[in-house]
Amino acid sequence: MGSWVKKLAATFACFSSFSAAEPAFAEFKVCNQSVGVYNVSVGAEIGQRFSTEGWWVMPANSCIIPIKEELDQLKLRYVYVYAETVTGESVFQGNWDMCVDTKRFRIEKTEAEPWNCWVRGFKAVKFLEVDTNQAKSWTLFVRPGKN
Secondary structure, three states, X not given: OOHHHHHHHHHHHHHHHHHHOOOOOOOEEEEEOOOOOEEEEEEEEEOOXXXXXXXXXXXXXXXXXXXXXXXXXXXXXXXXXXXXXXXXXXXXXXXXXXXXXXXXXXXXXXXXXXXXXXXXXXXXXXXXXXXXXXXXXXXXXXXXXXX
């Protein structure tokens, strides 16, 4: 066996051991399986407070991780997602009215309060409800024409 083959084999063994040692993460991840770029916002209820937060820019064929904690520890069975194209068109057919802003934001409300988006100076949009089935982690895929 030539010396370059031995070096290549050693290099491959080194890289494969690094990739095998990566820990598994618990999180809520959104992955873009299209050639488009999307702006993403998420909503969730923790305790008696509900909030929406955004924006994460999600380039083509990439993923974002808006929630890095274990979903079951946060008691997050439902996570709400709104994504739009760079021209402002909604990606999902959502059913839940919540607020977003035009710049980076975090909007909170208590369970008993209405959203009142327009009164508060925000835009009302339809979020998609994602049932995570109380899993530790969840990945939502954005696919062209299948949302």
